[in-house]
Amino acid sequence: MAKKVAFLQGNEAAAHGALYAGCKFFGGYPITPSTEVAEVMSAELPKVGGKFIQMEDEIGAMAALIGASLTGTKVLTSTSGPGLSLKQENIGYACITEVPCVIFNVMRGGPSTGMPTGPSQSDVMCAKWGTHGDHPAICLVPASVQEVFEETVRAFNLAEKYRTPVMIMPDEIVAHMRERIVFPEPGELEVIDRTGPSVPPEQYKPYDTSFGDIPPLAAFGSGYKFHVTGLNKMQDGFPTTKAEIVQAEEERQVRKVEANKADIMKWEEYLVDDAEIVVVAFGSTSRSARFAVDEARKAGIKAGLFRLITFWPFPEERLLELSKKVKAFISPEMNLGMCAGVIKGCIEGNAPVLGIFRVDGEPVNPGQILDKMKEVK
């Protein structure tokens, strides 16, 4: 049987990806340019017995998400910049309590209300440092409608596997662009469910590290009684201020992602092997970059594209390796140098990082990237 094919927006693909992953709860608040995710979920979730709720605000949406997830449900919310700022309070709560949830954030101009319908890539640092305190961060940055679907499924897998919030952040162009999408058959993509407890309720501890860095999470209402708090906690879930426990727990939470970077990180290298100039790009900008690389090759410039699919954790080691043999990196991005700064931070000064930074609501075009390549001596 032929696979189901459709012509969808990135936002719609995210909703279908979530349903494929087994999402059964959506809590959200309307915000441009992500609202289509909520609209599709409101129509589709009840069909599969799932629940959709439009909350009173972004903070409440994130809170409801965590509440629902604690009952063993896979959960999604969608938002955009100003909403992401509001959600940060409870994203931090999900980090410290280690409750899986997926946040789909469409990047629009900012700060504040900014340009609600203009594309941007300026929320990537907010994905890592938006909420206060040390915490793990996973952020995926798809570049096509098909990839939005697939990365949304992967976002759920990572959230459930590592007991942590996962952000998926297309820019507004990817979110609203319509493309052909081929729906994977059930079973074609891996779908991971969270690990439940293997011990009886009386022995259960929600942060029991005898099971490793990612302790099994029981569900409320499944016979297990336990305590969840946003305070620093012990393995049994109750608050503590004991220095050695707080230190160990904070380190473990960050280690969940740091020690599993190889499993989480994903990128694509295009003509990088012999490249003298490597363009590091993500989202819609990577599509301009790929076109520019092809044009450069035609003109005899040895250019390649390093396309980030996971922004956090960042592929530091691979870029450091590449930095030893390239003449320069180019970082085209719809912000004032967030990605360029991260690249500089991991390549030990081995190569210059040339930026093309746009915050005017217009995409970086291939011509700009080509021009920048010509500046490399």
Added chain:
Amino acid sequence: MSFDYDKWIRPGKLPHIWCPGCGHGIVMKGLIRALDTLQLKKENTAIVSGIGCASRLPGYMDCCTLHTAHGRAAAFATGVKMARPDMNVILCGGDGDGTAIGGNHFIHACRRNIDMTYIIMNNKIYGMTGGQFSPCTPTGDKASTTPYGNPDPGFDIAKLAIGAGASFVARGTAFHANQIDKLIAEAIQHKGFSVVEILDDCPTTYGRRNKYKSVIEMMNKLKEIAVPVKAAEKMDPEQLKGKVLTGVLYKEDKPEYCEQYQKVIERAQGAAK
């Protein structure tokens, strides 16, 4: 016969953190008696709170307990209840948590009429942070941030809840300890969003700044101002000046949110066929 509170309290968690004379412990005992009377299953009961002194209550209870962020109890709880309508969901917290930073979640939980019970311990102050005025501090009263007297008018939580659409609203006091369990039990049994406001005392950060010489004086004040709804019917406005009505203030049968959403599911699945 002595009541066995221990069977509802997590072993080793007492003594609690509340100050000498704080009424939160009295409210917690009332909640325990209510849960016991209704014979709720601990494993199927979620107790959700925000931040503040009163929000520490769930940590002591041997149930599924969720101590969330400041003001967010109602929103977290809504997620739990929507995902698992078969669970008993009880919220608790203080007046600052519930009506200031959590005011939006509170009124919308009332509006949805989702089947949960919210116990608000109203001691008219932010206790945990050291006694700043709350939306329930009476005008003129002293707090650490109103050294010249509070210029703000206060909320009437019960009126707020009724106005926002809660279908069961009751009020008790920490003095009337033997009424607390009955109000909470009736609230839990009510299908819809129920609010139980308990007028409480904070001797440490409110009483001391507002000329209460002791916990006992604060308790006696609660006794003095409380008028049962029935008794109030026979009193004229002059007699009711400075008094507060107690008992079940409002009760209405109206559609409950999870049941309404179940109809959405049926419509969606019917349309899909």
Added chain:
Amino acid sequence: MEKKLPTIEIIEKYCKGCHICVEFCPKQVLEMRGFVVAVKDLEACIKCMQCELRCPDFAIKVTA
């Protein structure tokens, strides 16, 4: 005839000395000894349970 006396158990490590039980006992059965409550006059107890009901600290258990 010998009167059957109740047992008033005081859990001293829970008692915070708020005086509520002492004050609201209708028969002055209890008193403060230092920072914690103690039974002064068990014979006077009428088993009304007010002290147990009102104790915010789960520190009193009255068994008739």
